[in-house]
Structures are given as structure tokens and as C-alpha cells.
Amino acid sequence: MRVEIWSDIACPWCYVGKARFEKALAAFPHRDDVEVVHRSFELDPSRAKGDSGLVIPMLAKKYGMSEEQAQEAERNLGVNASSEGLDYLTEGRDHGSTFDMHRLLHFAKEQGRQDALLGLLYRANFAEERSVFDDDERLVELAVAAGLDADEARAVLADPSRYADDVRTDEREAAELGANGVPFFVLDRKYGVSGAQPADVFTQALEQAWGSRSPLTTLADGGDGDACGPDGCAVPQAAGDDA
Numbered sequence: 001m002r003v004e005i006w007s008d009i010a011c012p013w014c015y016v017g018k019a020r021f022e023k024a025l026a027a028f029p030h031r032d033d034v035e036v037v038h039r040s041f042e043l044d045p046s047r048a049k050g051d052s053g054l055v056i057p058m059l060a061k062k063y064g065m066s067e068e069q070a071q072e073a074e075r076n077l078g079v080n081a082s083s084e085g086l087d088y089l090t091e092g093r094d095h096g097s098t099f100d101m102h103r104l105l106h107f108a109k110e111q112g113r114q115d116a117l118l119g120l121l122y123r124a125n126f127a128e129e130r131s132v133f134d135d136d137e138r139l140v141e142l143a144v145a146a147g148l149d150a151d152e153a154r155a156v157l158a159d160p161s162r163y164a165d166d167v168r169t170d171e172r173e174a175a176e177l178g179a180n181g182v183p184f185f186v187l188d189r190k191y192g193v194s195g196a197q198p199a200d201v202f203t204q205a206l207e208q209a210w211g212s213r214s215p216l217t218t219l220a221d222g223g224d225g226d227a228c229g230p231d232g233c234a235v236p237q238a239a240g241d242d243a
Helices: 012-026 055-063 067-083 099-110 114-127 136-145 150-158 164-176 199-209
Strands: 002-007 035-040 184-187 191-194 217-221
Touching: 002 012, 012 067, 012 114, 012 199, 035 099, 035 114, 035 164, 055 067, 099 114, 099 136, 099 150, 099 164, 114 136, 136 150, 184 199, 191 199, 199 217
Parallel strands: 002 035, 191 217
Antiparallel strands: 002 184, 184 191
């Protein structure tokens, strides 16, 4: 069985959703027969390389909130990440174009190192102080840590056309499947799961998709699954807050 996951490195719910899905997959009896493929989805495909900035002011502007409220939202996201055993910096993070990272992930896929590189990119973006945006040598370092050749990774980053069509193809397929936010999980092109659902929802999806031959059916359409879309990411509520 194949599970395709559309995600963006800039999406905190993709970071959390990956951990939740992997928890479900680890307990799935047929896990050794499941192929996981990561697909590209840019939350802001129009963003130019070099156009980066701090997350907190961006959140405040996007959601029409104060920077104090944006900081609280980041702290709540940190709680969600921590509950999955993930580190998360709630201050000082930046954001920018992820196009080059997606191109590099397609290169890593050819080398059988895609999942390893994605995990490192997520951690570098959400849990480490050094930026992954507009710093090709930082991306090369992460590629090497994932088991890729430094010179080959550097060559991919130096040529904007390398794997660009692969990124755009993934994004077109996401639109065709009805995905307008990420993370978006597709199991054998039969079932879709939208958002960073709890692990038990992923368990249900894996069980239903195993051996099933029905058309793509959305099992969870983001109602309770936090996700990121072109207009922004779901803002987690503090304990006791109204949804």
C-alpha cells in the first residue's frame, strides 16, 4: 500500500501530523508493506527566494492579532508539538520560500533519503535557531546529514530548473485531489485524510485502506484536524479556551 503525504516545511501542523501518522504506522500490522511518499505543497508558491522574515510579525499581520496574541498561538503550537515528543522554538523563528527545499526533497527521493531529509528540514525549521531560508549551505549540510552527497545537493540548489517540474506536478495533483491545505494524506489513491489528525484517525484510515478498492473518500475533512492553507495555519487554542 502507498501513502502519499502532501506537506510544506513551513507548516507546523505538517511537522506535528508527520509524528502522529508515524505513531499510527508503527503500530500497524502491515507497516512493512506500506510505502510512504512525500509530495510537495507550497503554502506560498509566489514567494521569492530571499523574501524572508520573522514568524511572529507575519502571524500578527495575517490574522489581524497583536504580536502578544501571535506569541501565545506559537506557545500553544509548542504544546501540541511537545505532546508528540517534538521540540519547537516559540520565539525567533523565521519563514520564507520553501521551493528549493522541495526540489531537494525530490532529489533525495531518487536516492532513497527523502524521509530522512524531510525530518531534518522540519527539525531545523521548527526546533533549531539557525535559519533554513536563503542559506544554501545550511541546506547542503542537512542534505549531507540525511546521507546525500554534498556536491550533488549543491548542484541541485544552484540550478532552479532541477526538479522544478516535479514540485509543480505534485502541487497540481494536490489540487486535483481537492487538497487546499496541508498536511493531506492519500492512501492508495482511495482514502484521504486532511489535517494533523490524532493517531487513532490515521490507524482507522490505514485499516480501511488496506485491501479496499473504493474511490478516494475523505475520512476526515479537516474538521478536527489542524492544517495549514494558503490563508494561513490553524491557530491552536489554549486549554480552556473556546474553539
